[in-house]
Amino acid sequence: MGRGKIEIKKIENATSRQVTFSKRRAGLLKKAQELSILCDAEVALIIFSSTGKLFEFPSSGMKKTLARYNQCSDSSESSLVECDFEMQQVKEVAVLREEIGKLQMAHMHMMGKELLNLSLKELQHLENMLNEGITSVKDRKEKLLLEQLEQSQLKEQCAVRENEILRKQVEDLRGLLPGTERSVTKYLDFHPVERKVSHTKPLLPNLSALFKCTFEKAEHSDTSLHLGLPDIYCKRKAVERTTCSNGDSGSPMPPWA
Structure with missing residues (x-):
């Protein structure tokens, strides 16, 4: 007759439990030893009884086997972590x-393509989104135009200020010139006229002729006597009279005539 099957559960009787533990422990140690010898395997068996006693069987040293076990467990854990990370990346x-x-x-x-599969509600939602986008684009455009207008106004104001400063500098420089030249230049700046080449004779006489007439008029006047001019001026007048009389007779004109 064969042995009947034993139900695998905790044995409640302490004596029976201790007897079963001793028998099965001896069989487990025997099997571990046979496995290490027959298969040339590195086996380490550790057993703790219910009372806390230690029973072990190392085939090639317990510390060596445990160190190898720790190394393999670390590498397996890292490989598991890498595998999980790769799976997460794939997801x-x-x-x-x-x-x-x-x-x-x-x-x-948004570009108006692939609209055949859209329903009426989706098309209305798309239309609302496009209208909102157009409104925001217009607002942004108006804002940029206003900013550019303000910058242009600021540049115009700066240009006006610089123009006023330059005008004042020009007027100060004109103040250093004679009054006639300043007035003529200022008049020409504000009232430009076209310059035409005139082929007629100049209206004003030569300076030499003007001075000559002035000296001739002063010759017949008694202004020098009434003003009490010095003798040098009178002598100069006498010399001029003599030269003028000589000039009438055909002698060359003096350099100052």
């Missing part, structure tokens, strides 16, 4: 691709 890539596809389709809808 994120799939989500991003889906979002990119949705954005591309929305862009096509």
Whole structure:
């Protein structure tokens, strides 16, 4: 007759539990030893009883086996972490691709394309979005135009100020010139006229003829006597009279005539 099956659960009787523990522990240690010898495997067995006693079987040293176990467990954990990270990245890539596809389709809808599959409600929503976008674009455009207008006005004001400063500097420089030249230049600046080449004779006489007439008039006047001019001036007048009389007789004119 074969042995009947034993139900695997905790044995409530302490004596029976201790007997079962001793038998199965010996069998487990024997199996571990046989496995290490037959298969050339590195086996380490650790057993703690319910009372806290330690039973162990190392085939090639407990510390060496435990160090190897820790190294393998660390590498397996890191590999598991890397695998989880890769799986998470794959999921994120799939989500991003889906979002990119949705954005591309929305862009096509904004451009007025691929509208056949849209319902009436979706088309109305799209129309509202486009109207809002056009309004915001117009507002931004008006704002930029106003800013450019303000900048242009500021530049114009700066140019007017610089023009006034330059005008004052020009007037100060004109103040250093004679009065006739300043008045003529100022008149020409504000009243420009066309310069025409005149082929007629100049209206004003030569300076030499003007001085000659002045001296001739002064010759017949008694102004020098009444003003009490010095003798040098009188002598000069006498010399001029003599030269004028000689000039009438055909002698050359003096340099100052």
